[in-house]
Amino acid sequence: MSSNYVAAATTSDPYETFWDILNREAELVVGIENGNLSLAPELIQNSRLGADNAANISALIWQALEELKTSGVKTYYTAEELQEMAQNVSENGLPQETIGALKAENWTDEQIQALEEYIVQDGGTLLRTSI
Incomplete structure (x- = not known):
């Protein structure tokens, strides 16, 4: 370009x-x-x-x-990496740096909680169906 x-x-x-x-x-x-x-x-x-x-x-x-x-920001993840990330969120919640970044973008606590719940409930399912 x-x-x-x-x-x-x-x-x-x-x-x-x-x-x-x-x-x-x-x-x-x-x-x-x-x-x-x-x-x-x-x-x-x-x-x-x-x-x-x-x-x-x-x-x-x-x-x-x-x-x-x-x-150094990664723009591509393998299915295994995404599954591991979803598992980590289900065990530990979203990382504090992610929460801070979302709040900086004016996300509410309720929206952040809903994202965590979505990842925990549906993250693994979405990955399995897209592979």
């Missing part, structure tokens, strides 16, 4: 831009379907903007994944 995609994406919110482009696309398609063929050039331009925006979003995701890898 070219670094100028990332640079372009940081000047505005690419996710908000995505919805703006998508909404405009729908408006243009309806206009063309209703016989206003003069909208075709704008539809083509809007589609090109959508492609550029998708490249921006893709580059930002790639950059974030690289930053996660560099920081």
Whole structure:
């Protein structure tokens, strides 16, 4: 990916831009379907903007994944590792660092408790059915 995609994406919110482009696309398609063929050039331009925006979003995701890898965050777990994690949560609850991170994201105690219960009750079942 070219670094100028990332640079372009940081000047505005690419996710908000995505919805703006998508909404405009729908408006243009309806206009063309209703016989206003003069909208075709704008539809083509809007589609090109959508492609550029998708490249921006893709580059930002790639950059974030690289930053996660560099920081040591693991982004893939085997089924065995996930089963072990679910077992650990069922025996000891969520790790304090996880609880702290969830609270930093404004999770309530009830929501955190519900997540623990979900992992304990359904974690093993979900893993067995997805393997």
